[in-house]
Amino acid sequence: MAKKRVSPIKDYTLKNGEKRYEFPVYLGIDPLTGKQMRTMKRGFKTKKEAELELARIKLAIANGTYHKERAETYQEIYDLWVKHYEKTVEESTFVKTTGIFKNHILPAMGDYKIEKINVDVCQKHIDEWAEKLKKFRTVKSYASKVLVFAMKRGYIQTNPFTLVDMPTKASKKDAVGEEEKIENFYTREQLKKFLSCLEKESNYKAYALFRLLAFSGMRKGEALALTWNDLNFKTNELRINKALSRGKDNQLYVKSTKTGVARTIKMDEKTMTILKEWKKKQKQDYLVLGFNTMQPKQLVFSNEQNEYLQPTKTRKWILHVQNKYDLGTITTHGLRHTHCSLLFEAGASLKEVQDRLGHSDVQTTMNIYAHVTKKAKEEAIMKFASYIEM
Structure with missing residues (x-):
């Protein structure tokens, strides 16, 4: 009896409840380091869409024509940024920062194509964070750091977070927090x-x-x-x-x-x-x-x-x-x-x-x-x- 193949495609759920699909890809050996190269493709809205992309990549790899694209999404840029960031701060600060990204920033922005993020997108999330978070300015500051990193490496020309209007009216939570x-x-x-x-x-x-x-x-x-x-x-x-x-x-x-x-x-x-x-x-x-x-x-x-x-x-x-x-x-x-x-x-x-x-x-x-x-x-x-x- 033939062994049933396990699909590498897995689903995950965004913070807003929407389902997305992802899969790992083996890219062969890096000629510079001699180490195995792997990447994760994610953000597919349907399993069929993920299957088609996986098939296309496999064919390209088999033909020797596949080249890993530059980082495309906010998540992929974050993955590059966070490795450098870890070397610049105390361990406790790193843990707190990655917690902010995990809980607030990546669920909101992780799947966005980096070049498609504009001031309206950033403004939308700033307003959402301001509604529910006392320290929304801190969240905005960290979210912006990833785009600064993307600018320095030529992925984007400008950082739209610098153009947003910061909410000034304190939320009820904010007011209570100040009183306490x-x-x-x-x-x-x-x-x-x-x-x-x-x-x-x-x-x-x-x-x-x-x-x-x-x-x-x-x-x-x-x-x-x-x-x-x-x-x-x-x-x-x-x-x-x-x-x-x-x-x-x-x-x-x-x-x-x-x-x-x-x-x-x-x-x-x-x-x-x-x-x-x-x-x-x-x-x-x-x-x-x-x-x-x-x-x-x-x-x-x-x-x-x-x-x-x-x-x-x-x-x-x-x-x-x-x-x-x-x-x-x-x-x-x-x-x-x-x-x-x-x-x-x-x-x-x-x-x-x-x-x-x-x-x-x-x-x-x-x-x-x-x-x-x-x-x-x-x-x-x-x-x-x-x-x-x-």
Whole structure:
């Protein structure tokens, strides 16, 4: 009995629900490298259309007349671009970027013929992204990079993304997001209460971590990458030169800080005392688990296997305390905003705050400063009204 041949043609579904067909093609041996050459042809609306193209290619290959065409679709240009892009950024950035393409850009534009993409096509997708995505400008920026790459290699003459009109009206999601962003911090009184409640809990590791975040302004990833040799208990200084991040296959790894610049900051006596106490407790607790934590590169905050602590863990800890004691809700990153805000209230200069928090762009620092100034003005009029008593 003859063995049934399996067709190489497979179907796939676009984000809008439409079905398309694709198939792989073996192109022989590359005379330059000696390696096998393969390509993927996709975007066929019917299986019959794909079958006819496959038959045509097979015949051309058999006759020795087939030459791989230049990249034709946005997807094919993206496949060329992404190989170069991976070499230019951190692994965590690469993972985030390819996620944006997979979820938003390629489903929308992947099958377009590169030379057919015009300003109307780009405008259509910008408007769609603006309707449903808070960071639609970021999506547009990445989608445009592929066309810039295509221009540099002569596939197209101009980049139509540069001609689109960017939507200015904030969507409801955008407005809500901004409000949440502004309110993601504690006042001085709220912070004191939060840390006081946390101290009552049995989780001293969480207490030490949140105290450190609130009094240093460190990013969470920077704190989770800290080792004990980064702390100087004699001078009460902290060296911040790395950060925990998530890379390929969801794996955690240590990279440089967000700005790529290390910084040393001064810490208050009490926070360093709390960290010193945690170091003692860590030694005792982890000895029971079979780990010697007296190594110089021992993580300050690790999990029960003495490996990197999952960044999502802090959310569970902070929500537990906030819910239990009916506290205001902020994220772990909100403690960084809190530190920045309270530094300004305490009279620190813009440059001092920028350097301490490791902001590469002073605008980031100024945005928080503007919010603190607004809060101070509101308090001033309340004091005035209270004084006049009218």
